[in-house]
Amino acid sequence: MRIGALVPLTRPGWVQAGRHLLAGLELAVREVNDSGGIAGRPLELVVRDTAADPQKAAAAVDELASLGVAALAGEYHSVVARAAAARADALGLPFLCSSAVLDALTEQPTEWVARLAPAQSHGWRIYADFLLSAGHSRIAVATQSSVYWASGARILRDHLAPRGGTVIELDMGALDPTAVCDELVGSRATALLLLVGIPEPAVSIVKAVRRDQRLAEILIGAPAGQPEFAEWATLLGDDGAAIPFLRYLPEHLSPLGARVEKTLYERLTETPSFVAFEGYDTITVLADVLRSDGVDRASTAASWSRVAVEGTRGQIRFSRTPDISVRQWAWPPVQVVDRDPAAPDRFRILHAG
Template sequence: MLNPPQPSRADESAPIRLGALAPLTPPGWADAGRHLLAGLDLGVREANAAGGIHGRPLELVVRDTAADPQRATAAMEEFDALGAVAVVGEYHSVVARAAASRADALGLPFLCSSAVLDALTDRPTDWVARIAPAQSHGWRVYAGHVLDAGHRRIAVATQPSVYWASGTRILRDHLASRGGTVVELDTTARTPAALCDALADLGVTALLLLVGHPEPATTLVRAVRSDPRLTDVLIGAPAGQPELPSWSAMLAGSGAAVPFLRYLPADPGPLGSRVSDDLRGLLGEPPSFVALEGWDSIAVLSAMLRHHGTRRADLAASWSRTSVDGSRGPIRFSRAAGTTTWQWAWPPVHVADRDPAAPDRFRTLSAGGHP
């Protein structure tokens, strides 16, 4: 094995800066950002406790995107000016897309931790890689679960967004090819009561929430759960809103039995269990898969920096040569079909919900699914 590139003498003790993007304030999903940042922070602490990168500590420079693509673009410019060797993070897909496009233009490696929109850039690029699965992969698994549960007439409650439009298209294409139908209900044009009327009139058996959290998702759940006409209608949330503690805190028992996607293995293994325990200590609550995505991102970049040095171009050239034991399984990057970036293909995917008998407990509804 070739010896990894060594820093110049002048840089031997200087911190290695990593930019970090996360939604930490509204209208971003701050809960998701808090978990993502906890995972990133734990990964950096552990890397530095193990001696850093050839004796140089990692330094995480965090910027709040607040779900705003323009803030992400500005942050990427700032990271570039600060000499960051790479950038990690982000949860919201439209924000990650803006960051990825700017990373490609700047020649700044970006490892997207948690956003899933298939095409993060308009063209293939070596500057961007992703830990989270592509939306089309996970959402097809979810659509298969809905069909297996016996649902053929399905409504989706939507908001205007590239991400939600992409999700609607994936669900419609996958369900239609297997005898299902999808009716789209725009929540910006209907009150919750009017949406319930439409569900009753259409005779659907499942409503999938392709909307933001906490609003309008929580209001819609309460409206459907309290409507006696819709007692047998399944509520689903493929984007994973029920994963974070705020869902249960706001909805209690009404938020149970809402199937969603989790990017976790059926068996976490020793490393996953250890990382989860450490994250629980940092967060004061059970960590979500979003927190583990953050930890895995730092594990990947730490390995790349140790073996390939701190030059941006060298890092961008090393995605396909990187193999890391992540908290949720071995991580390797390839060019997955339909994506424009380097991709871990694939993180573990399963469908889960919160147990009606104990809303703080999760149930695995289907594991090891395939699109």
């Protein structure tokens, strides 16, 4: 019984995120097979590298559909997941999206696609509330050209404006990190959000701001989660601490979550990110659906609304959510956390929503 897995495993994809996502997917598949598989049949993961390329992802969906997979799983990058979701919808292939958050995964409502990650509008509004509660109402955003970053900037602006907040956009297509510092001084912003890729230009921006004495009091934030992975601490060291970001984990893991965390740590040789848990939960849901409804694709798509599965981060159910075109888990736990300046390998929970 085959499940197709879409994962960014090479650049320009976020390789460490892909590695964590795949670790979670593979661990759950192994556990399903250790417990007897699906109706006595082993589950097989057929992995395709998307490399953050929407066209490559769409072609992979076509290939996986032709191979007879029962469903698709995975993907981290939102613009890539959107291309995969559109193709899956057109082919009538169930797709459980693990990690991508862009609200509009498909142009029109569909029954073929469901999602575990919270929608961008949900998480980023929580982040905006955190900023306001911390006394930041004049926010600069360093942003690159992308549907995802543009959507994030719009969510922040729409949420902050009625509450007295202001969003000032800094176009990284026209500015270098030194110019960003000058713009920040002139704008009187008290916070700078990184709506940019990793490692560059995010790393260079952080280094420039940290070394500019005029900006000693400014908060640097990264709602998209760039500081979640060990790569961030390796590249930035102490400069990468105290940069709040969104993470989709509860304050305390359930016994299942704690067991999975321990096993993932052994496989990854580093603390598993929330993305690894999303991968594990994806297979947990699909295995439950396949046990109940078999490999018929239409039956799988029709079963999203009946799912009630205990995942690593709580009970997973899918529903129709306003302005979201796919079946959505509403909602996974959301935290705003940062790396502790006293110990950058340790995370501090700053806000929860």
